[in-house]
Amino acid sequence: MSKSDDKTAEQDETNQTNQAWGGRFNEPVDAFVARFTASVNFDQRLAQQDIQGSVAHAKMLTQAGVLSADELDLICNGLQEIDSEIASGSFAWSVALEDVHMNIEAALTDRIGIVGKKLHTGRSRNDQVATDIRLWLRDQIDSIQPLFTNLQQGMIELAAAEVATIMPGFTHLQTAQPVTFGHHLLAWNEMLERDFGRLLDCRKRLNQSPLGAAALAGTTYPINRMFTATEMNFDKPTENSLDSVSDRDFAIEFCAFASLLMTHMSRMSEELVLWTSAQFQFINLPDRFCTGSSIMPQKKNPDVPELVRGKTGRVTGHLIALLTLMKSQPLAYNKDNQEDKEPLFDAVDTVVDCLRAFGDMIPAIQTNRDSMYEAARKGFSTATDLADYLVRQGIPFRDSHEIVGKSVAYGVEQNKDLSEMSLKELQQFSGQIGEDVFEVLTLEGSVAARNHIGGTAPDQVRAAADRALELLKARS
Ligand code: ARG
Numbered sequence: 189m190s191k192s193d194d195k196t197a198e199q200d201e202t203n204q205t206n207q208a209w210g211g212r213f214n215e216p217v218d219a220f221v222a223r224f225t226a227s228v229n230f231d232q233r234l235a236q237q238d239i240q241g242s243v244a245h246a247k248m249l250t251q252a253g254v255l256s257a258d259e260l261d262l263i264c265n266g267l268q269e270i271d272s273e274i275a276s277g278s279f280a281w282s283v284a285l286e287d288v289h290m291n292i293e294a295a296l297t298d299r300i301g302i303v304g305k306k307l308h309t310g311r312s313r314n315d316q317v318a319t320d321i322r323l324w325l326r327d328q329i330d331s332i333q334p335l336f337t338n339l340q341q342g343m344i345e346l347a348a349a350e351v352a353t354i355m356p357g358f359t360h361l362q363t364a365q366p367v368t369f370g371h372h373l374l375a376w377n378e379m380l381e382r383d384f385g386r387l388l389d390c391r392k393r394l395n396q397s398p399l400g401a402a403a404l405a406g407t408t409y410p411i412n413r414m415f416t417a418t419e420m421n422f423d424k425p426t427e428n429s430l431d432s433v434s435d436r437d438f439a440i441e442f443c444a445f446a447s448l449l450m451t452h453m454s455r456m457s458e459e460l461v462l463w464t465s466a467q468f469q470f471i472n473l474p475d476r477f478c479t480g481s482s483i484m485p486q487k488k489n490p491d492v493p494e495l496v497r498g499k500t501g502r503v504t505g506h507l508i509a510l511l512t513l514m515k516s517q518p519l520a521y522n523k524d525n526q527e528d529k530e531p532l533f534d535a536v537d538t539v540v541d542c543l544r545a546f547g548d549m550i551p552a553i554q555t556n557r558d559s560m561y562e563a564a565r566k567g568f569s570t571a572t573d574l575a576d577y578l579v580r581q582g583i584p585f586r587d588s589h590e591i592v593g594k595s596v597a598y599g600v601e602q603n604k605d606l607s608e609m610s611l612k613e614l615q616q617f618s619g620q621i622g623e624d625v626f627e628v629l630t631l632e633g634s635v636a637a638r639n640h641i642g643g644t645a646p647d648q649v650r651a652a653a654d655r656a657l658e659l660l661k662a663r664s
Contacts, residue, residue, distance in 0.1 A: 195219065227526045228281050231288040233533060235274045237323035238288050238316070239267045241399060244419035245311055252410045254310065259303045266300040267292070287526075288320075289313045310409035311402055314433040314521040318398040321528070323420060325442060328536045329391045335543040336384050337660055340377055342551035344660070347373035348653040352646040354631045355470060355560035356569055363567025366631045369555060371644040374652050379452040381659065386445040394438035397422035401432035404520035433521040436514055439532045443507035446535045450500040453542055457493035460553075464490045468563070472554040477545075492549055496542045503538050506531035564631050565605055568596050573628040573637065574606055581620040591618045607631075 199219040210216075243264055250260040270292055273279040285291045290313075297304030350369040357367035397417035400407065406429045413425035426432040463470035473490055481487035509531045517524060571592050578588035595617045599606060606614075607629040614621045627633045639645040642652075 198223070222286070223283055225286065225523070225526075226283045227287045227529065228283055228285065228291055230530055230533065231317075231526075232274075232281055232291070233529075234288050234317075234320040234324050235292065236271065237320045237327070238292055239271050240323060240420060241316060241319045242267055242292070242307060244416045245399060246307055247419060248412050248416045249306075249309060249409075251412060251415065252310075254409060255303075255306060259306065262300045262303050263296065263307055266296045266304065269299065270295050287313070287317075289316050310407040310411050311399065312404075312433075314403050315398050315401040315429075317525075318401070318433055318435070319420070321436075321532070322394050322396075322398065322422075322438060325394060325438060325532070325536070326391060328540075329387060329442075332387060332536075332540060332543065333384075333663075335540065335547060336380065336387070337663060339543055339547040339550060340380050340384075340656070340660055342547060343373055343377050343380070344653050344656045346551055346553060347371075347377065347656075348650065350555060351649040351653065353555060353557050353560060354564050354635060356564040356567060357644070363564070363569050365572055366564045366569045366634050367644040368635055368646055368649050369560060370646070370649040370653065374649065374656060376452075376456050377656055379455075380449075381656070383445065383449040383452060386448065390438065390441040390445050393441065395421075395423045396426045397424070398426045398432035398435075400425060401429035404433050405429055430520040434517065434519055434525070436510065436525060436528050439528050440507065440510045440514065442532065443503065443510055443535045446539045447500075447504045447507045449539060450496075450503045450542065453546060454497040454500040456546070457497035460493040461490050461497070464488075469556055469559040470563070471556060473549065474552050474554070477549050477552070492545050496545060499538050499542060503535050506535040561631065565607070568599060568606060570606055570629050570631065570634045571596055573634045574625070576637075577625055577628045578618060578620060583618070583620060588618075 199216070246255060246260055246263045246267075249255045250257060255263070270279065273295075279291075279295070281291055282294075285294050293304065293308060296307065347370040350373065351371075353369040354366050355369050355372065356363040357365050357372075397413065397420055399416045399420075400411050400413035417423070417425045426435075460471070460473070462468055464473055473492070475488070477490070477492040478488045479491045481489065510528060513524060513527050513531075574595065575585065575588045575592045578591060579585050583591070595606060595609070595614060598604075598613070598617070599609065602609075604613075607626065611621070611623060611625070614625060628637065636645050636647075639648060641648065
């Protein structure tokens with residue numbers, strides 16, 4: 189077929205199928221415009237929810253006396269068949285029918301005849317699509333929750349196994365004070381715990397039914413919005429019809445949640461990448477999470493965390509896209525809103541994949557305890573402990589800071605950690621230093637001394653891991 193034949197065929201198809209709103213039009217819509225304005229290639233993902241919404245609507249119309257019981261049966265059976273056809277992949281989607289809503293409605297009418305045309309009574313695609321996206325996103329949120337719990341469970345269990353594993357804690361990526369690896373992992377878990385809360389919060393606010401708002405002002409039929417809301421497990425109907433068809437806050441809120449989650453996972457990824465490097469060697473990631481290099485035989489690259497870190501950009505991009513999409517839109521529905529779907533879908537897909545990847549990878553981390561310990565011994569990580577020791581001997585903190593600073597300078601010169609100096613060497617800097625100083629100069633002593641809620645002492649980390657697991661249990 190030549191290019192112009194293609195064009196003619198495309199136009200023919202368009203001419204035949206835009207009957208849903210063709211009544212007031214003098215000429216068929218241009219084939220390119222039909223393709224440009226169509227959303228079916230992506231909004232077909234909403235098919236199941238579209239059918240769910242239609243069934244609820246049809247039941248309500250029957251109660252309201254708009255449809256007979258027989259008509260309801262026809263509609264429900266027809267929709268069910270279409271649902272299975274879509275699920276099996278045999279449904280023929282048509283771009284000329286614009287979107288998921290009109291594709292399904294046309295298929296229903298093909299199947300059951302004129303009764304199919306009654307389904308759209310008292311409703312518009314505007315409230316229909318708003319309902320569909322809310323239903324879809326709610327389903328997605330419900331399947332994201334266990335991914336969270338699985339990841340957090342693995343993370344907390346690893347933390348519990350590593351409560352006494354000593355590693356350097358960093359500020360400015362410079363060795364600061366020793367911490368335990370379990371403590372570090374539980375810091376990650378706190379980020380995820382807040383993200384989970386934000387996810388639930390988003391679900392709470394989205395769980396209202398916009399169905400019945402119709403095009404923008406409501407409908408003249410005696411509809412029962414409470415019924416359809418309950419039928420679809422929404423908490424209640426939305427309050428205002430103009431807002432109902434135009435509000436996409438829930439999509440923005442989801443993307444805000446997703447962006448922050450990805451930001452958190454990018455921070456974790458960054459640390460995983462650093463820790464697997466030859467310079468750190470704190471952990472190994474099993475080979476199944478890594479790839480090699482086609483030129484450098486020695487390479488084992490931490491692809492999974494790198495990719496999670498990289499995917500943060502697209503999710504944050506989707507948040508910005510949605511905010512910009514909604515900016516300055518006048519009430520009520522505008523076609524702009526059709527652009528809400530692809531960013532939202534991709535944000536959901538990305539979050540699902542990244543949570544899954546992390547859920548598999550985190551429990552599989554192999555800890556190199558010796559390398560962590562060695563690293564903590566370097567960099568004078570117990571300097572603060574020596575300063576605190578001197579304070580306990582009655583020396584003001586500022587003076588003890590000065591004394592320790594001099595001891596560290598000496599250590600740098602002699603290439604010795606504080607704990608490796610003899611008592612005599614240490615006493616050059618203060619006569620107040622006694623034999624008992626070595627208790628605080630050891631890494632074990634240093635972490636054990638930070639023994640309060642939120643501190644890095646192994647006992648505290650163990651208790652914190654228990655509390656974190658309790659929170660997970662309370663979820664189900
Ligand atoms: N495909 C449209 C969307 O995603 C459905 C609503 C269309 N409404 C309209 N009046 N053109 O937003």
